[in-house]
Amino acid sequence: MHERSAAIAAIATAPGRGAVGIVRVSGGEISAVVQGLCGRQLKPREATYLAFLDAASQPIDHGLAIYFPAPHSFTGEHVLELQAHGGPVVLQLLLARCLEAGAAGGSAASPVRLARPGEFTERAYLNNKLDLAQAEAVADLIDASTEAAARSATRAMAGVFSAEVQLLRERLIEVRMLVEAYLDFPEEGLGALQRQPIVDRLAQASSALATLRQRTQQGALLREGIKVVLAGQPNVGKSSLLNALAGAELAIVSPIAGTTRDKVAQSIQIEGVPVHVVDTAGLRPAHESGDEIEKIGMARAWGEVQSADVVIFLRDASRQQQPDYSAEDARLEGELAQKAGKSVPVLSVWNKTDLAEPAAITGIHLSAKTGVGLAQLRQRLLHLAGWEAEREDAFIARSRHVQALALTQQHLQAAWVYGEGLPDAMELLAEELRLAHNALGEITGAFSADELLGVIFSRFCIGK
Ligand SMILES: Nc1nc2c(ncn2[C@@H]2O[C@H](COP(=O)(O)OP(=O)(O)OP(=O)(O)O)[C@@H](O)[C@H]2O)c(=O)[nH]1
Ligand SMILES: [Mg+2]
Incomplete structure (x- = not known):
């Protein structure tokens, strides 16, 4: 028998407990499963309340059974849908019973096996119920985060x-x-x-x-979002900015330079666009960097910069007059531009503007502490990502x-x-x-x- 014509079965609802759980069977010939589980044949596309039976004709559970004869089903094949109580054990019992009833059907019936991930949708595609892009959209709808x-x-x-x-x-x-x-x-x-x-x-x-x-x-x-990496010297307020964008205390903030050692990532959304923000260890010149852990943290920070869609180069407006600080900032700006991907924008952002007004007019001015400038930063990120808010006709892709x-x-x-x-x-x-x-x-x-x-x-x- 052709592999594709074997009937497949799976629990269609999410794992865990719920009021209702669904077991779905699809295949070329599933009347043995219908008979075995429901004790009779069913009228097409009609919900019937009945007992789901085990091999000894004892009820496993009571619920609704619906039979969709081919080709008028999601997969285009004969489909049986059992809506039972949504407990993991009862659904496992029903699923096992479907496999058993298929096997008991003799040579006239399709054997029933467990479905692979996505196999119901794959069959819908193979039976011309959906094309590839539509099949992918099914998964995208289920996964949609906004x-x-x-x-x-x-x-x-x-x-x-x-x-x-x-x-x-x-x-x-x-x-x-x-x-x-x-x-x-x-x-x-x-x-x-x-x-x-x-x-x-x-x-x-x-x-x-x-x-x-x-x-x-x-x-x-909309589907994949963008990855925004926060980079800059130690203590400029990267972790504070991550927390401000996320609206939660995710990363440790302290006046000690070198607080963040590992990267800290958080996904937020701006106008429905997923933005994956990554906070990194403060960057200092190689000859200055401290212990082994800090070196690893900095290497990770550079790794993140290399895979970013947008790099935020964060600078401390309260230290701009300090020659050491500004010399290092200028050097870092060059290195970031060099190491970020070719078409990746490096956005210059001045933080701590509540303490000092930045000398530079360019870039975004903000205070992670007071929240001033955050809205402008969000808009700028969307713009850099290529998002056009007025476009309402986007296709998930x-x-x-x-x-x-x-x-x-x-x-x-x-x-x-x-x-x-x-x-x-x-x-x-x-x-x-x-x-x-x-x-x-x-x-x-x-x-x-x-x-x-x-x-x-x-x-x-x-x-x-
Ligand atoms: N006044 C003021 N202080 C800020 C602002 N943003 C951050 N700070 C302070 O600056 C210090 C360093 O902030 P962090 O967010 O830990 O800086 P960081 O860039 O993550 O530092 P490292 O993890 O060490 O690289 C903390 O004491 C913060 O409270 C701001 O906008 N205004
Ligand atoms: Mg930090």
């Missing part, structure tokens, strides 16, 4: 994202049709009349892609999608260049379009060469 993330996951799950991707693919297919037709029938030549539609459609596809990329990037931001769209754009740009040199570069243009089309197809998992052929043959009168 309301905005949940709303954009719902949009993606409903297929809005996939539909946009599909629209763009159709535009590419149209250009490809024109190009491939020329390649197949070059003797007919490419006059101005035929060049223009190709160029026009390329332009349309490029601009649609640009919009889609923006919306997707916003969605990736993964870096996989963002990368696929970036790749599509690269190929479209190359295609554009070849488009300038038509008709000589026709074959190169065709190849770039094919690559762009493939890259896009990876998002929904829809790519197949046959699809393009099908469209070409159905729309073109090839037998002329």
Whole structure:
């Protein structure tokens, strides 16, 4: 029997106790499980209150059973859903009973095994109930840590994202049709009349892609958030700033230089965007650094800087007049810019402005103690992350999608260049379009060469 047609079973609700717990079975033939557990066959899609029976026909629990015959179920297969009391033991008993009843069904029935993680959704994808992007959105909705993330996951799950991707693919297919037709029938030549539609459609596809990329990037931001690393000399107030941003006393604050030795991380959210803030050990020149632990702490701090999306370079406004302090600050600023990733912004932030006004006008001025300037810092972080608050149409997305769209754009740009040199570069243009089309197809998992052929043959009168 094919591996995929085996029935699978799992507890669908979260572990622990709850008022209700659900066991779900999905597979090719599950009537033995229905019979074994419910003592009869069930009407489709109707909740029936009954006793869930063990092998000796004794009740394990009472609850609701619903049978969804294929293809009208989440997975597209026959599905049995048992809603029982939500205790871990009772749910384990029910699950074990489902496996047993499947095995007892004889050769006519599918054997039932435990489902792998995500396997119900995987089957929904394989049975064309969802495409890849929608399947991912199911997981994203469950994992969503903010309301905005949940709303954009719902949009993606409903297929809005996939539909946009599909629209763009159709535009590419149209250009490809024109190009491939020329390649197949070059003797007919490419006059101005035929060049223009190709160029026009390329332009349309490029601009649609640009919009889609923006919306997707916003969605990736909502899902993955950004990592902000607090770096600076000892005692400038990094731990105080972490605590102020988090609104909780997470890291130890003291006037002793070198208080923080290890990194302290906390996730906060700003307007629904997850921001992972990392407080680090104060940085001093290597020849000055104290004991072994402090050296390890500083090495970790540099490690964090290297993987940051944004670095906050925190400076002490009350010490700016001290030559030693400001010389070290200038050196550190250079080293941070060098060690942070190439496109990673290093944001200069002056702290302790309640004690002294910073001489520098640039950068953000704040006081972790009084809270002045915190709101401005939050906005600045969102801005640096590329967040556009007014955009309400973000799609929850993964870096996989963002990368696929970036790749599509690269190929479209190359295609554009070849488009300038038509008709000589026709074959190169065709190849770039094919690559762009493939890259896009990876998002929904829809790519197949046959699809393009099908469209070409159905729309073109090839037998002329
Ligand atoms: N007046 C004033 N004092 C502050 C402010 N922020 C921090 N401090 C004080 O500065 C001292 C050092 O603060 P921390 O937050 O421990 O500094 P840090 O940068 O984490 O120091 P290390 O962990 O040693 O690198 C403490 O005594 C804080 O109370 C501020 O905005 N205003
Ligand atoms: Mg500290």
